[in-house]
Amino acid sequence: MSKNRRDAIRMTADELTLFLAAQKSLQVGTLDRDGSVHLSTLWFALVEGKIVFETYTKSQKIVNLRRDPRITVLAEDGRVYEELRGVMIKGTATLVDDPTDVHPLARAVLTRNQPEIPPELLDEAAKHMATKRTAVIVEPTKTVSWDHTKL
Secondary structure (H helix, E strand, C coil): CCHHHHHHHCCCHHHHHHHHHHCCEEEEEEECCCCCEEEEEEECEEECCEEEEEEECCCHHHHHHHHCCEEEEEEEECCCHHHCEEEEEEEEEEEECCHHHHHHHHHHHHHHHCCCCCHHHHHHHHHHHHCCEEEEEEEEEEEEEEEHHHC
C-alpha cells in the first residue's frame, strides 16, 4: 500500500476514540513461554483514554503478562473490503491485582458491556469479580488504524 493510501485510511485521534467506543470485543495477544502468540477475545472499557480489561488471575494471559508484559490488542469490524476498519495497539501491560484497585476497573468493564445490570448492583458485582481477577491496563507504544470506508 502506498504511503498516500496508508495516510488516507488512517483514523484521526477522534475517529479512533469513537471507533473503540463503539466496539464490544477486543482480541488480546500475549506471548506464551515458547514465543508463540496466545490469542483470546475479551470485553473491555476505556478508562482515562486507555484500554482496560480484566480476567481471571490464573488465566494464561496473566501468566504470560507476568513473564513478559508486551501485549497487542485489536478491535476490528467490517464484512467486505470497502467496510474494513480496525485499530491495533502494541504496548505494555500494567497489571492491577489488588481487589480494591481492580474494583473500579471491573466496574467500568461491567458498566460498558452489561447495561442490563441495575446501577445499584454494579458495585457488588464488580467487588465480587475483583476478588479473583487481575485488571490489565494497556500502555500503548504504537497504534495502527485503518478505515477503508475512506477509500
